[in-house]
Every structure is written in structure tokens, then in C-alpha cells.
Amino acid sequence: MDRRPPVVLAVDQGTTNTKAVLVDATGHVAGVGSAPVGVTSPWPGWVEQDAERIWRSVLDATGGALAAAGGVDGGPVAAVALSTQRESVVAWRASTGEPLGPVLGWQDSRTAAWCAAHVDEAARTEVRVRTGLRVDAMFSAPKLRWLLDHVPDGVPRDDVRVGTVDSWLVWRLTGGREHLTEAGNASRTLLYDVTGLGWSEPLLDVFGVPRHVLADPRASDAGFGTCAGVGLVVDGTPVAAVLADSHAALFGHGCTEPGMAKATYGTGSSVMTPVAALPGRGSSVPTTLAWLLDATPTYALEGNILSSGATLAWAAGLLTAGDVERLVALAGTVADAGGVSLVPAFSGLGAPHWDREATAVLSGMTPATSPAHVARAAVESVAHQIADVVDVVEATTGPLRTFRADGGATAADALMQDQADLTGRTVEVTDVAEVSALGAAKLAWRSLGEADAWLPPRVRRRLTPQETRPDRAERRARWAGEVERARFRPGGTSR
Template sequence: MAPAVLAVDQGTTNSKAVLVSVDGTVLATGSAPVGLSAPQPGWADQDADDLWRSVLAAISSCLAAADPVEIAGIGLSTQRESVVGWDRRSGDAAGPVIGWQDVRTTSWCASLPADLDTLVRTRTGLRVDAMFSAPKLRWLLDHTNADRVGTVDSWLIHRLTGCREHLTDAGNASRTLLYDVLELDWSPALLEAFDVPRSVLPDVRASNAGFGVTAGVPGLPDGIPIVAVLADSHAAMYGQGCTQAGMIKATYGTGSSVMTPVDEFVAAGCTLAWLTDRPLYALEGNIVSSGAALAWTATMLGLPDVGALMELAATVSDAGGVSLVPAFAGLGAPHWDRAARAAITGMSSSTTRAHLARGCVDAVAHQICDVTDTIPGTPGRLRADGGATVSDLLMQTQADVLGHPVEAADVAEISALGAAELAWTTLGARTGWAAQRGYRSFAPAVDAAVRASRRAEWAAAVASVRTSK
């Protein structure tokens, strides 16, 4: 049997499994949805056991669709700042998965000492915000009987290894507000500040250091090594081949992540993308609502799905002056105004449903530009991935408001492929798959004056919803 890596990409709304050969060929795929609930306004919960079952279902579907293979190893790509707690003795989940988009701890974060934000930025590159893991971990410890906590990768490692391992990778750890990305270890000062005991946290390993072997997993033999682990946005950057300073990628998911590698750590907006033989740092901006905004607008307009929204938006040449600011849970990068609220501006008696649809498409593209505008230098070109990139309209709009070419990856499983590629590299294979990958290219089709006018219109709309100027 030919060897293959099994890559699992566990995301906000679904889990995917992909079998990948040593040359990067996708042999089979499988997927399963993951439920998301909002028991209170601003909360975002997932059932930890349902999440695990979705991973098993995706793996089962993938293996059923493939010819017999020898699984040489497993690579994991997982949603990042979301957290889980469980009982050390039973191995059972002690509460919900609290999603990265959950804002229940916003008030608690605002009550923390102002100088903590300086400490956090210096040690982690991030800021104190409800999006990141530490406030959610504290909530779990306060409201459940969990004596083991971690990000989603640690929960999956725990279950894949028969509840034997409590591990995480450095890239996922870097999103918690508790991990010192220069010392490459949990920070005693940050653990004390957020009142999170070191004893409940996983051990941190390099992204390719090995994370135990499978045990008791339905449908998988025991003893398969978990070779590599990456956070999903980081895995997308790895899969896109964006490993050198000056390259930039944007992932269009429920939210969006814009990342570009940097030669060394800088405190403002920097994160640890992965740790192998050396750490790779990246500047990143996180957008709270992109794909979620498209789905919301489709529902509000009575459309069956986002594809129908794109079709409606394409029936008009522009948004007719309409701007939709999707601050449903506040604004993320670069504004970081969690008290901001969504708004639709610029409507007139001639505004149609198509203009509203187009305004939402524009909003996704403008939010990406808001982040790229903060990155030193110019992007040259943007590599795009994620579900929404199937829309030529969105990708062309992105190129138009960015003013630079956009290259959309021709595969939907880029995060899974990133995890698979790191796994194969760790197993000794030569990869470099990004250079062989096909892309759909989009060049700017509007002049500088039109671009500047659209950006100014968007900036005015954002300013109208800001609570902190």
C-alpha cells in the first residue's frame, strides 16, 4: 500500500479530513459539520464531544472514499483561540468549547489593570481581548470542574491518544496570552496575571516535535504517530508557501486572518506562526466577521446561501453608496473596538437588495485592506484561501480595493494541506507543494481615484460605528 498522511482540519463550522500522498496529491477527503450555539447574546459555544464526533465522522468519510493506504502519520490543523476543559481522571469534557468569537469575557478584560496590556504585548505580541484564550480559560476554571484545559488542538490530541497526552504546539500556545513567544514557554508573569495555574495547561512542543500516537480511535489503527500540529491560519500560511518576509496571505473563513512573515519578533501585532528548528514570527490582523457577515446578509435577504448572495451582488456594478459594517461582535484588527456595533450606511430610496448584497461583499474586502494598510511596505500580491475565495466577484473586489494582484488557491483544503506538508517534511520527504499549486489570478480593474473614493467611503462608515476614536 502507498503511504499517505492523514490531515485533519478542525474549523469553526466543520471538520475536514484529507489523505495526502508524498507529492501533495489529495487522495480523498471527508467532512462533517460542527454545531455552534449562542446560549446568551455574545456567547459562542460548541459541544466538545460533538466536535470530537465530527472529527471521527470526517475521518471515516475520508477513508471510505480512498483506496487502501498506509497512514504514515497525522497532521492537525485546528481553530485557534477556542478553548476546552476536561476532567483529568475521566478524560471527559467538563464544559463547552468556548469559541474564539465568544465575547462573554469582554467586561472582565476591561476590568484588568491597564499595565497588563503592556506586559501582554511585550511577551506575546497580542493585546488583552476576549478573542484570545486566557480570559476564556479563566471562565472555564471558574464555572466548571475542569482540571485540564487547553485549545482545540490539545483536546484532539487528548482524544486521539486515548486520553494519554496533554500537549499543544507553540503556534496554538502563542494565541493564549499566556505563552512568551521569545522565551518559548508559558510565562509565569502572565499565568499569575490571568490566574491560570500551570498545572492545568498542556506541555508545549515544537510544531513538528511529535504529539503521541493514536490509541482506541474508532476507524484508525493504534500506533499512528501525530507528527505535526499547526493552528489553522498558520497552517494556511504554511500551505500557501508564505514563509519569507514580504509574502502575505489572507484566509477567508468565519472571520479572516491576514498574515505576513517577519524576520524577527516585534511586539505590536506579532504572533508565533510555528516553531520547528527555529521560530517563525508573523505580523497578523484578525477580522472578527467576514464569512459570518456573508452568511448573515444572505439570511437577512431571504437567500438560501452565500452563493445566492454572490449571484445577487453581481447583478449591480457597485453598492450604490451602501456600506455594511459587520461589527456584530465589535471590530477586530486594526480598530479593536469591541463596543462598536454593526450598521448599514448610505442607503437611499433607490437602494435595492442587490446593493445590500454588494455592500457586504465590499465589506469583506475592505476589512482585509484595513489590515494590509497597517503592514509596512506593500503586499505586492495577496495569496487568498478559504471557502469564500470560490467567488470571483469577491476576489476581483479584493484586488480592486487593495490595488494589487490577488492569487486565490485552487484547492479548498489549504489548511489541511499545510498540516500535511509539515507532517511529510517531518517524516523526511521533500515537499515545496505551493510552487506546484495552481492559482486564479485577479488584477485591479479600477483606477486609483475610484479606489481612493471607495476606501474613503468605507472609512467614514467605520468611523460612524466606532466608540473609541
């Protein structure tokens, strides 16, 4: 008889890997597994994944976590929780579960021209009012439209289902019995009314997405069916909670009140803070639904950066044979970038600029420039982009009293110190890498009535600002000038 305490199996399905974490009711991690997920770019601006490979990564990561926990069988798994990449979308057949094309990743910008040509100003205003978001190719609706336009011939329209990655995984976990999506994930589609808390018929019309192909949205803790035929957990195990990955990190950090914020350093980056009430829709940092618990919404301001970890990977490909750790170490060998600046607008710029036509700029090089200076410029570009969002957030909500950081890049001391210097805020780096998974697990235990003893992740280190305010202002002004260079248009204008 297995006397170990029951655990929640928390699956964090991200852009480049899937993690599975077994977590007991106190937040203790009993086992961790991971599996890579491939990303391809068949054309410039196209970012694709394979839906079946994503599902296989969930099974592989789960098997690894169970093995790491010492051969835990299905009995101790009290529930499953999901944290998922958000704006990426999948299409599949309801009758067979067969994917109907590639997963279009959140970074995919193939629909940017469609958005510019087919969504007029009146519709853009409607989107902002109902969703808090801007019309942009990053979000799901134009991608969903693209998938629907490319359904293979011969597939009956009533057999088509589409959705974000959470809905695809719920479908697979439940053996095709449930077509459900979580409200926070739905709020990233441009189709979900964040005050009405449901799909918006006017927005469905804007993007030409029929209601019947979409999953039914549910509260984050409302339950998403039970597992069927998965093989790694007992049939009937409830899927207790679902959160979008950035939202799950916010919840996992314990940042549940205004004035508390987190920054996640992944392939892209997210800066998110809860707000007491929905702000006006004029901010360049959008509003999102962080989570919906007990039918009560919690809203947040969130700025999304398109290229952060991806920037480091790009620079590592040039300078350190693709080794990001070596790149960061190289950057740490110099005190600053030596006047070099990199604006990594490889697919345009996200928040707060929202300029898909911006182009990447590497400038300020001289004969004295070394590879270390270029590496340092890549690191600084991540910190500057985060600071751009923090500046707008604080102008909207007031100063942030808590600023927590998670993600793989937080291991880079140079980056974290730059972040503290450029924001003028103490940066608290947590002691765990699986904050999104822990956030989903915490919500699942909460739904089971068991999260009372849960504590936020321990802060591993605090980095305080070392620069004076004038030095910070000079660096930020120089960065702003380089961003304007990246946004320059022929004819002497920038957007």
C-alpha cells in the same frame, strides 16, 4: 496487499466543519471527508460548541476520507497531522476525559467586560511585550479563566485540564496519554512568551490560570504522541505535526518568507505574513508565532477580522433565505453597492481597530436601493476589512509582493475583484479548498523526511486591480468614515 503509497491523515478542525484529507508525500490528495460542527449562541456575545461533537466530527470526517480513497485500511496511514481552530478553549477531567462545560469559541465575547475591568494598563503592556497580542476577549486566556471559574462542584481541582482545541484532540487521539499543545496555538492564548518560547508565569498570574492545568507546549514538528484506540487508524500511528489553522494555511501556500502573505476567508478572516524579526509592539496588527520548527521560531504579523463569512451568512439570512451562493450571485448583478455601506461590527471590530464596543452600521440607503445593493455592500465589507489590515501590514513591513487567498468565499469573483481593487494588489486564488489541511500534511511529511517534491497549491486565477488610485482612495476614505460611525460614542467621541 495494499500497494498504494502511504498517506498522511491531515485533519483540519474548523469553526463550522471538520475536514479530513489523505495526502501522499508529493501532495496528491487521495481522499477527502468532512463533517459539520454545530455552533450555538445561547446569549448575545456567547459562542459555544460541544467538545464531544467536535471529536465525533473528526471521526466522521476521517471515515469519509478513508471511504473516498477506496477503502484504505489503517496500514497506509503513515502519520496524523492536525490543523485546528485556535483561540477556542475546552475544559475536561483528566481521569475520564469528560468535558467540563461548553467549548468557548474564538468569537465568544462574554469575557470582554472582565478584560476591561480586571486587566490594568501595566498588565496589558506586559501582555503586549511577551506575546505580541492585545488583551481581547477573542484570545484564550480570559476564556480559560471563565471555564475554571465554572468548573462544576465536586470536581477535584487536580483533575481539571484545559486547553485550546489542538490539545483536546491530541488528548483524545492518544487515549489521554498526552496533554500537549503546539507552540503556534499556545502563542494565541495571551499566556505564552513568544521569545522565551514557553508559558509565562507573570501572565499566568494576570489571568489566574494555574500552570498545572495547561498542556506542555511543543514545537510544531516535535511529535505529539501516538494514536491509541481511535479505531480508524492503527494504534501507534504517530501524531507527527500540529499547526493552528491560519498558520497551516500560510505554510500550505508556501508563504514562508517576508513579503509573502495570505488571506483566509472563513467565518472570520485572517491576513498573515512572515516577518524577518519581531517588530515593535506598537502595531495595531499583532505579532504571532507562525510555527516553531527544529527549535527555530518563525514570526508573523496577523490581523484577525471577526466577521467575514459570518457577514455573508447574516446578509443571506435577510435576502436569500440563507443561501450564501445566491447572495453572492445577487451581489454580482450590480456594478457597485449604490452608496450603501455595511460595517459588520456585530461583536465589535478586530484588527486593526480592536474596538469591542463598535456597533454594526448599515447606511446610505435611498428609495433606489435594491436588495442587490445591500448584498454588494456585504461583499464589499469583507474586502474593506481585509484592506484595513493590509494597509497596516504594508506600513510596517513594506509592500507585499505575493498575496494569496483561500477559503470558501474566494469562489466569489465580485469579492476577489473588490479585494484586488481595494488593496491595489494582485490577488492569487489557489486551486484547492483544503490549504490548511495540506499545510499540516506538508509539515508532517517534512518531519518524516519526505516533503522535498512538494509544490505549493496551483494558482487558479489572478485578479489584478481595475480601479485607478484616486477611485480606490475615495472608496477607502468613505469606508473609513463609516467605521468611525460604527465606533461613535455618546458625547460625540469615538475610540
